[in-house]
Amino acid sequence: MVSKNFKKNIKNFNDSIVKNDILKIANRVLTKDNLAIAKLIRTVEEEDPAGVEALEYLYKFTGKAYIIGVTGLPGSGKSTIINLLIKHYRNQNKDVGVVAVDPSSPISNGAILGDRIRMLEHSNDDKVFIKSIATRGHYGGLARSAIGIVNILDAAGKDIIIVETVGVGQTEVNISEFAHTTILTLVPEMGDYVQTIKAGILEVGDIFVINKIDKKNPTELYYNLNSIIKNKENRKEYFVWIPKIVLTDSLKREGFENLIQLIEEHKIFFDTYERQEYLKRRVIQEIRDEVLNYFENFFENNFRNYIESNVFSKNCINNELNPYTQSKDILKKLIIKLKTNNL
Amino acid sequence: MVSKNFKKNIKNFNDSIVKNDILKIANRVLTKDNLAIAKLIRTVEEEDPAGVEALEYLYKFTGKAYIIGVTGLPGSGKSTIINLLIKHYRNQNKDVGVVAVDPSSPISNGAILGDRIRMLEHSNDDKVFIKSIATRGHYGGLARSAIGIVNILDAAGKDIIIVETVGVGQTEVNISEFAHTTILTLVPEMGDYVQTIKAGILEVGDIFVINKIDKKNPTELYYNLNSIIKNKENRKEYFVWIPKIVLTDSLKREGFENLIQLIEEHKIFFDTYERQEYLKRRVIQEIRDEVLNYFENFFENNFRNYIESNVFSKNCINNELNPYTQSKDILKKLIIKLKTNNL
Numbered sequence: 199m200v201s202k203n204f205k206k207n208i209k210n211f212n213d214s215i216v217k218n219d220i221l222k223i224a225n226r227v228l229t230k231d232n233l234a235i236a237k238l239i240r241t242v243e244e245e246d247p248a249g250v251e252a253l254e255y256l257y258k259f260t261g262k263a264y265i266i267g268v269t270g271l272p273g274s275g276k277s278t279i280i281n282l283l284i285k286h287y288r289n290q291n292k293d294v295g296v297v298a299v300d301p302s303s304p305i306s307n308g309a310i311l312g313d314r315i316r317m318l319e320h321s322n323d324d325k326v327f328i329k330s331i332a333t334r335g336h337y338g339g340l341a342r343s344a345i346g347i348v349n350i351l352d353a354a355g356k357d358i359i360i361v362e363t364v365g366v367g368q369t370e371v372n373i374s375e376f377a378h379t380t381i382l383t384l385v386p387e388m389g390d391y392v393q394t395i396k397a398g399i400l401e402v403g404d405i406f407v408i409n410k411i412d413k414k415n416p417t418e419l420y421y422n423l424n425s426i427i428k429n430k431e432n433r434k435e436y437f438v439w440i441p442k443i444v445l446t447d448s449l450k451r452e453g454f455e456n457l458i459q460l461i462e463e464h465k466i467f468f469d470t471y472e473r474q475e476y477l478k479r480r481v482i483q484e485i486r487d488e489v490l491n492y493f494e495n496f497f498e499n500n501f502r503n504y505i506e507s508n509v510f511s512k513n514c515i516n517n518e519l520n521p522y523t524q525s526k527d528i529l530k531k532l533i534i535k536l537k538t539n540n541l
Numbered sequence: 542m543v544s545k546n547f548k549k550n551i552k553n554f555n556d557s558i559v560k561n562d563i564l565k566i567a568n569r570v571l572t573k574d575n576l577a578i579a580k581l582i583r584t585v586e587e588e589d590p591a592g593v594e595a596l597e598y599l600y601k602f603t604g605k606a607y608i609i610g611v612t613g614l615p616g617s618g619k620s621t622i623i624n625l626l627i628k629h630y631r632n633q634n635k636d637v638g639v640v641a642v643d644p645s646s647p648i649s650n651g652a653i654l655g656d657r658i659r660m661l662e663h664s665n666d667d668k669v670f671i672k673s674i675a676t677r678g679h680y681g682g683l684a685r686s687a688i689g690i691v692n693i694l695d696a697a698g699k700d701i702i703i704v705e706t707v708g709v710g711q712t713e714v715n716i717s718e719f720a721h722t723t724i725l726t727l728v729p730e731m732g733d734y735v736q737t738i739k740a741g742i743l744e745v746g747d748i749f750v751i752n753k754i755d756k757k758n759p760t761e762l763y764y765n766l767n768s769i770i771k772n773k774e775n776r777k778e779y780f781v782w783i784p785k786i787v788l789t790d791s792l793k794r795e796g797f798e799n800l801i802q803l804i805e806e807h808k809i810f811f812d813t814y815e816r817q818e819y820l821k822r823r824v825i826q827e828i829r830d831e832v833l834n835y836f837e838n839f840f841e842n843n844f845r846n847y848i849e850s851n852v853f854s855k856n857c858i859n860n861e862l863n864p865y866t867q868s869k870d871i872l873k874k875l876i877i878k879l880k881t882n883n884l
Contacts, residue, residue, distance in 0.1 A: 250865050257863030271614060273731065387730055388616065481864050482848050486840065488868035489875065493836040497829065505825050520600030521824050522593050525831035532832065533879050 224252040227354045228259060230293070232324055235354050239329055242346040245495070253346055256353040261477075263295070263352040264465065267377030269363045269402065274383040275409035279446070280360055282454050284320055287358045295351035296328040298362040299344055327351060345376065345484055375479060379464045381457075383407045384423075386414035392422050399423070400430055404464050405442050407457060412447045420445070437471040439464065500535060501528055563591040567598050570697050573636070575667055578697050582672060585689040588838065596689055599696040604820075606638070606695040607808065610720030612706045612745065617726040618752035622789070623703055625797055627663055630701045638694035639671040641705040642687055670694060688719065688827055718822060722807045724800075726750045727766075729757035735765050742766070743773055747807050748785050750800060755790045763788070780814040782807065843878060844871055 220241070226234035242249035266283065270276050280296060287294050320326040331343060344361065351359050361377055382403030384392070392399060399406075406423055408416045423443055431440050442460050446453035468476070505528065563584070569577035585592035609626065613619050623639060630637050663669040674686060687704065694702050704720055725746030727735070735742060742749075749766055751759045766786055774783050785803050789796035811819070848871065 254863055254865040257865065478849075482845070484864035485848055485868045485871060486845075488865060489840055489844075489872050490833075490837060492868075492872055494833060497832055501832075502825070502829075505828055506821075520597055521827035522597040522600065522831060525828045525835075528828060529832050529835055533876075536876050537880055 220248040220252050221255060224255050224353075227252075227256065227350060230355050232327060235327060235350060238350050239343075239347050242350065243331065243343045245343075249346065253349055256349060260349050260352040263348075263356050263359045264379075265348060265359045265361060265377045266461065267361050267363065267380040268383065269380065270383030270407075271388065272364055274385050274388070275407075275446075276362055276364075276383050279381065279383055279407060279409070279457075280362055281320075282451070283358075283360060284326060286458055288320070288323065288325065292357035293325045293355055294327075295348075295354070295356035295359040296326070296362065297344055297347050297351070297359065298328070298330045299364070327354075327356065345487065348376075375483065378468050378473075378476070379404050379461055381405045381407055381461075383409050384419060385410045386416040386419050389419045389422055392419060392426070399426060400441055403441055404439055405444060405457065405460050408443065408445050410447070411445050411453075412449055416445060439467050439472070496536065497532065501532060504528075563595050564598060567595040567696075570595075570599065570693060571602060573698050575670060578670060578693060581693050582686075582690050585693065586674065586686045588686075592689065596692055599692060603692050603695040606691075606699050606702045607722075608691060608702045608704060608720045609804065610704050610706065610723040611726065612723065613726030613750075614731065615707055617728050617731070618750075618789075619705055619707075619726050622724065622726055622750060622752065622800075623705055624663075625794065626701075626703060627669060629801055631663075631666065631668065635700035636668045636698055637670075638691075638697070638699035638702040639669070639705065640687055640690050640694070640702065641671070641673045642707070670697075670699065688830065691719075718826065721811050721816075721819070722747050722804055724748045724750055724804075726752050727762060728753045729759040729762050732762045732765055735762060735769070742769060743784055746784055747782055748787060748800065748803050751786065751788050753790070754788050754796075755792050759788060782810050782815070839879065840875065844875060847871075 220238075223234045223238050223241075227238055238249065238252055241252065268276050268280055268283075284294050284296065320328065329347060331347065348359055348361065380403055382399070382405070384406060386408060408419055408423075420443060427441055427443070430438075442463075444453055444456045444460055446457060505524075563581075566577045566581050566584075570581055581592065581595055585596065611619050611623055611626075627637050627639065663671065672690060674690065691702055691704065723746055725742070725748070727749060729751060751762055751766075763786060770784055770786070773781075785806075787796055787799045787803055789800060848867075
């Protein structure tokens with residue numbers, strides 16, 4: 199959500215830079231320069247190697263932001279919750295970044311942008327940086343560039359970074375591994391959803407928000423959730439967070455203070471018991487994503503066209519050959535090509 | 542959904558086979574032997590190389606089944622629709638296979654099995670083979686083994702294969718690329734969902750089912766969907782399927798004949814205009830998945846422990862080093878190791 203003026207500025211800004219300036223841009227990110235932040239994010243999104251160079255440089259300045267994941271099905275009131283969180287942290291004079299990972303079209307490769315009306319009120323606040331990204335690529339859940347963008351916002355001194363994902367299953371798990379505190383938003387109608395996910399739901403949310411309780415009685419969902427949580431509590435190990443439930447009425451804005459308090463509680467718990475393990479897990483995830491991303495790009499850049507144009511795909515179609523045998527052949531070719539490729 | 546007796550039989554069966562028998566098992570799959578089908582599916586799920594060997598052999602017997610994707614959010618009535626489809630095709634004396642891809646826990650790596658009560662009535666019908674699989678691994682959407690399992694069921698002479706996925710965004714897209722006809726199930730409450738996905742929804746469903754219309758008035762959702770479809774229709778190119786909407790009342794089982802008729806309509810359209818392009822796309826997807834899967838496994842088997850145990854991950858945590866630089870280093874090591882690895 200950026201103003202017209204900002205868009206104009208960034209256009210001029212883009213025209214004026216050259217690639218060698220990437221470390222200059224990175225240094226401007228450290229001074230909280232929103233134009234530089236936007237530019238560097240774009241570089242990372244475009245998978246420009248210069249983006250990785252900047253991330254390598256900026257990494258030592260990261261680790262200070264508190265990352266809050268907000269996940270849930272469409273229509274469960276994520277935007278409202280995020281908007282209230284932004285307000286709360288701005289009232290505390292904290293810098294806030296938001297990364298919204300949207301489901302996107304595989305054809306247009308475009309994210310659903312520009313319509314997050316409820317966040318618009320922050321668009322003229324230069325201490326709030328909101329970025330929507332598409333879930334490109336075939337890795338599940340978090341968009342490839344999401345972690346990079348969080349690192350940029352972190353280096354840029356954001357105190358709070360909110361990562362919004364629309365999720366079922368795997369996506370939610372990714373964000374809960376990546377955020378410090380994860381909020382899963384639900385609405386009373388989602389009793390079936392909780393039934394489907396069952397105990398798996400405990401892995402994706404530190405705090406469950408049952409939203410829109412004005413619209414439907416939340417008793418059934420609350421009861422289901424609570425019995426899943428109690429089940430965990432009975433097997434309680436020390437130093438394990440027991441997820442909390444909070445009921446909110448987005449219209450009347452009731453229950454929201456309770457949510458804020460639970461976030462603070464979880465933050466203390468996280469810093470005391472979870473942070474060391476989290477850091478290790480996250481570094482491994484970051485390395486893994488970078489490595490597999492490299493192979494995926496290498497395959498797409500070197501072999502997709504080869505497969506599409508090669509006659510054997512026609513043979514596969516006619517069942518004379520088969521993709522299993524062919525993939526072994528492609529793999530051999532790919533490894534030979536990898537050897538001669540400079541990293 | 543298998544009977545106790547079946548489970549006992551397959552246990553004995555497993556104990557009695559050795560790996561070299563994989564082609565014997567594959568040949569028994571061709572004779573519609575349910576024990577052999579179950580065994581081979583397990584082999585593929587376990588990523589046993591023998592499974593790939595069997596798939597290479599069986600591929601030439603595939604391509605006869607009609608694949609119907611059923612996708613939608615939890616609680617949108619997928620199981621009910623699938624159950625009715627099974628009944629319908631069984632009444633036509635067709636063999637039916639069902640592959641249910643469930644969100645799963647990353648920790649237990651277990652799928653949510655055993656509670657698909659509404660499908661239980663088919664459990665003693667040996668012409669219906671139902672398999673639930675977990676969404677393991679980090680590739681989005683379809684579980685790695687889903688395509689392999691569909692190929693096994695196809696070779697085993699299933700006339701209809703139903704693939705159920707729980708999805709938002711990317712997952713739905715994957716299944717719609719892979720199925721011949723994709724049904725997206727919605728309930729009247731999901732107006733917000735459709736608003737979020739917008740035109741992207743046209744890419745994921747050939748037929749939209751608005752289910753549970755007994756519970757809430759579907760007018761708003763119908764209107765939203767219809768205007769998105771009309772928008773596409775106005776830009777109509779020849780030979781492009783215009784998605785259809787069907788209203789169903791699962792309790793009274795109303796609207797279901799309409800759904801069946803629309804599936805038949807789409808099948809004719811698919812066979813006439815879409816099949817050639819589909820076959821090409823699917824072969825490319827199958828090759829791509831096999832290749833990237835190989836790299837993912839290679840990384841996990843050779844480098845995850847290395848990263849976890851290596852001191853530099855501690856250095857990363859202390860921000861002395863960073864995962865971007867380290868991933869380059871890992872990548873170099875990985876490629877060296879790939880060279881010496883026999884495929």
